Amino acid sequence: MALISPSRRLRRTPFSDGVEAAGVSAYTVYNHMLLPTVFRSLEEDYHHLKHAVQLWDVACERQVEIRGPDAARLVQMLTPRDLRGMLPGQCYYVPMVDETGGMLNDPVAVKLAEDRWWISIADSDLLLWVKAMANGYRLDVLVDEPDVSPLAVQGPHSDDLMARVFGDGIRQLRFFRFGHFDFQGRDMVIARSGYSRQGGFEIYVEGSDIGMPLWNALMEAGRDLDVRAGCPNAIERIEGGLLSYGNDMTRENTPHECGLGRFCNTATAIGCVGRDALLRVAKEGPVKQIRAIEIETSSPPPCDRSWPLVAGKKPVGIVTSAAQSPDFGCGVGIGMVRMTHWDEGTELMVQTQDGVFPAMVHEEFWYKKQDVVA
Ligand code: THG
Numbered sequence: 607m608a609l610i611s612p613s614r615r616l617r618r619t620p621f622s623d624g625v626e627a628a629g630v631s632a633y634t635v636y637n638h639m640l641l642p643t644v645f646r647s648l649e650e651d652y653h654h655l656k657h658a659v660q661l662w663d664v665a666c667e668r669q670v671e672i673r674g675p676d677a678a679r680l681v682q683m684l685t686p687r688d689l690r691g692m693l694p695g696q697c698y699y700v701p702m703v704d705e706t707g708g709m710l711n712d713p714v715a716v717k718l719a720e721d722r723w724w725i726s727i728a729d730s731d732l733l734l735w736v737k738a739m740a741n742g743y744r745l746d747v748l749v750d751e752p753d754v755s756p757l758a759v760q761g762p763h764s765d766d767l768m769a770r771v772f773g774d775g776i777r778q779l780r781f782f783r784f785g786h787f788d789f790q791g792r793d794m795v796i797a798r799s800g801y802s803r804q805g806g807f808e809i810y811v812e813g814s815d816i817g818m819p820l821w822n823a824l825m826e827a828g829r830d831l832d833v834r835a836g837c838p839n840a841i842e843r844i845e846g847g848l849l850s851y852g853n854d855m856t857r858e859n860t861p862h863e864c865g866l867g868r869f870c871n872t873a874t875a876i877g878c879v880g881r882d883a884l885l886r887v888a889k890e891g892p893v894k895q896i897r898a899i900e901i902e903t904s905s906p907p908p909c910d911r912s913w914p915l916v917a918g919k920k921p922v923g924i925v926t927s928a929a930q931s932p933d934f935g936c937g938v939g940i941g942m943v944r945m946t947h948w949d950e951g952t953e954l955m956v957q958t959q960d961g962v963f964p965a966m967v968h969e970e971f972w973y974k975k976q977d978v979v980a
Contacts, residue, residue, distance in 0.1 A: 610633060610635070615638060616635060616638065616639070616640065617638055617639040617640065618639075618640060619639060619640060619663050619665035619666070619755055619817070620665060620755050620811065620814040620815075620816075620817025620818065621661075621663040621665060621755070621757060621817050621818065621821050622640060622663070623818055624661075624663070624818060624821040624822070624825070624835065625640075625642050625663050625835055628645060628834070628835035629645060629646075629835075630642045630644070630645055630835070631644045631645060631646070631647075632644040636666035636667075636729045637666045637667075637668045637727065637729055637731075639665060639666040639668070640663075640666070641663075641664070641666045641837065641838075642662075642663055642835070642837040643837055643838075643840070644837070645834065645835055645836060645837065648839065648840060648841060648929070649841070649932055651836055651837070651839050652839050652841045652842055652932065653932070654761075654832075654834060654836065655760060655761050655802060655804055655836055655839050655842055656761070656762070656804055656842070656933075657761070657762065658761050658762070658763055658831060658832045658833065658834070659759065659760070659761035659762070659763035659764050659766075659767050659806075659828060659831050659832075659833050660759070660760050660761050660833065660834055660835065660836025660837075661757065661758070661759060661821060661824055661825065661833065661834075661835055661836065662757065662758035662759075662760060662800075662801075662835075662836055662837050662838065663757065663835075663837070664756045664757070664758050664801070664808070664837075664838070665755035665756060665757070665811075665817075666729075667714075667726050667727065667728075667756045668726075668727055668733075668751055668754075669716075669724040669725065669726055669727070669751065669752055669754045669810070670713075670724070670725040670727060670732055670733050670736050670749065670750075670751060671722070671723070671724055671725075671748075671749070671750055671751070671752045671754075672722070672723045672724075672725065672736065672740075672747050672748075672749055673721055673722040673723070673747060673748050674721055674745070674746050674747035674748055675721060675746045675747075676740075676745035676746045676747045677720070677721045677722060677723050677747050678720060678721070678723075679745065679877065680736070680739060680740055680743075680745050680747055680749075681700075681715060681723050681725070682875065682876075682877045682878060683739060683743070683877050683878060683879050684700075684702045684703075684710075684725075684735075684736065684739070684878070684879075685700040685701060685702050685703070685715070685875065685878060686701060686703060686707075686861065686870040686871065686872045686875045686878045686880060686881060686884055687700045687701065687869050687870055687871060687875060688871035688874045688875045689715070689875075690874075692715075692717050693717065694717050694718060694719050694720065695717070695783055695784060695785070696717055696782065696783060696784075697714050697715065697716050697717075697782045697783070697784060697797050697799055698714070698715045698717075698782070698869075699712070699713075699714055699715075699782075699869055700712075700713060700714070700715045700725075700869065701861035701864070701866045701869055701870060702725075702732065703860070703861065703878070703879075703880035703883075703884065704735075704857065704879070704880060705879050705880055705883060706880065706883050707860045707861075707880040707883035707884040707886075707887060708856075708857040708858060708859065708860065708880075709851070709855050709856065709857060709859050709860070709861060709864060710730060710732060710735060710857060711727050711728050711730045711732045711851055712728050712849060712851050712855070712864075712866065713725045713726050713727045713728055713732070714726040714799065716784065716795070716797070716810070718795070724752075724754065724810070726756065726810075728850070728851035728852070729850075729851055729852045730851060730852065733749070733750075733751055736749050737749045739879070752812070753812065753813055753814055754810050754811065754812050755810075755811045755814065755817060756808045756809065756810055756811070757808070757809045757811050757817070757820065757821065757824075758800045758801070758806060758807070758808045758809075759800075759806050759807045759808075759809070759824065760800045760801075760802045760804055760805070760806035760807075760836065761802075761804050761805070761806060761836075762804060762805060763828075763831045763833075764804075764805060764806035764807055765777050765805075766831060767824060767827060767828040767831055767833060768796075768807055770827040770828070771789065771823055771824055771827050772787040772788075772789070772794075772796065773787070775787070776796065776807070779796070779797070779798045779807070780798060781798050781799070782797065782798065782799055783797065783798060784796060784797035784798075784810075789816070789819075789820055789823070790816070790819060792812070792813065792816050793812070794809050794810065794811065794812070794820075795809075795810040795812075796808070796809050796810070797810070801838045801843060801848055802838070802839065802842055802843065802846070802848075803842065803845070803846035803848070803973055804842070840927070840929050841929040841930070841931055841932070841938070844927050844928070844929050844931075844938045844939065844940055845931055845933070845934065845938055845971065845972040845973060846971060846972070846973055847865075847896075847898060847940070847970075847971030847972075849864060849865075849866075849896065849940070850927060853909075853926050853927050853940075854896065854926045854927055854940045854942075855896075855926075855942075859942070860884065860887055860892065861884070862884075862887070862888065862891070862892045862895070863892045863894055863895055863896065863942065864895075864896050865895055865896040870884070872884045872885055872888055873885075892945075893944065893945050894923065894942050894943060894944045894945060894948070895942065895943065895945070895948055896940060896941070896942055897923075897940075897941055897942075897943045897948055897967050897968060897969065898938070898939070898940065898967075898968040898969075898970065898971045898972065899915070899925050899928075899938075899939035899940065899941040899943075899956070899965050899966070899967060899968070900936050900937065900938065900939070900965065900966040900968060901925070901928060901936065901937030901938070901939050901956055901963050901964075901965050902936065902937065902963050902964040902965065902966075903930075903937045903963045904930065904937075905930055906928045906929065906930055906937045906939070906958065906963070907958050907959055907960040909925065909926065909927050909928040909929075909939070909958075911959065912924040912925065912926055913925040913928070913956050913957055913958050914956070914957045915941055915943060915947075915954045915955070915956055915957075915965060916954060916955050916956075916957065917947055917952075917954055917955075922943060922944045922946065922947040922954065923941050923942050923943035923944055923947065923948075923954075924941055924942055925939045925940070925941040925956050925965070926939075926940055926941060926942065927939060927940040928940075928958075931972065933972075934972050937963070938972060939956075939965070941965075941967075943967055947967065948967060948969075949967065949969070950967065950968060950969040951966060951967065951968075952966065952967040953965075953966055953967075954966070954967065
């Protein structure tokens, strides 16, 4: 593929200078911002992520900040997950839906205070929807995109690296909880979370000016841990079944089709604008759902379009993400499969731009959530 033309519309991040110095070799665009996808190679980055520790420029996970007396009410309008039990200091993975129950985004909600929230968004312009809701319903809130850029520290040595910069207290942080930590006199919200199954943290860096000083401090502190610049790794995230909005799901899908039913409490999420629609479809249950798809090939082509899944000649689903797994020795994929063919072990064929390969449906991903507890 040709190069992407740089311009003001394609935003740089507070860490872009560090990413470039580290020799980034490919970018994608996410929330109108640069997101690195490869440094050395997809495979080398993958092995390093599983064995060492990496700094990820995920500034493109932009925050929609909601503050004011109606903040909690507005966030509940956006999601079918019941937020009543959520306390300040917690993060929740929250499907967000429109009035038809269609997925608009799958962000992480960060509850800073009863009247102050960050919605850490995936790749869709959620800010516009949230602003429209706030204004249409005349809510007493301010909605905007603050100068906050997540920097993820991921990999088995992330606790050791983070403790060197933020102190041993960071080790006590529980999964999907956050705390406030100091760096050079600046307050940093740090959560134990991140878009990998290898464990780690996300630092919500407030103020672009402190981005490179923090990047450099972590790089310095982790020299003997072989810390490197990295990024969300396509192979690792598919093995772990972490979904990618725009790839594995769109506005055409309900959270239940996406396998996100466990993050929905449609019966009690009073106020959610998609609630009635979801209650209606929940009665029947989804007729297609996300599945892990094993692909019999040693080098799947780039999955840059949906690949039909067929039983004989009959289309029964699509593959939406794929990669070759070094650790599992097969092609790994994520797909959306019709009910008639979604059972464990179902044998199908997948039609790619480079040929047709045997595929097998799995009900579980290659590795499940390993709850990272201190
Ligand atoms: N961190 C933050 N913001 C983000 C992402 C992130 N915004 C964009 C994107 N990633 C949003 N999508 C996801 C998808 C999955 C998870 C988080 C964000 C995730 N899921 C785990 C799971 O599905 O097992 C854990 C969920 C849970 O148990 O609550 O972590 O990564 N800041």
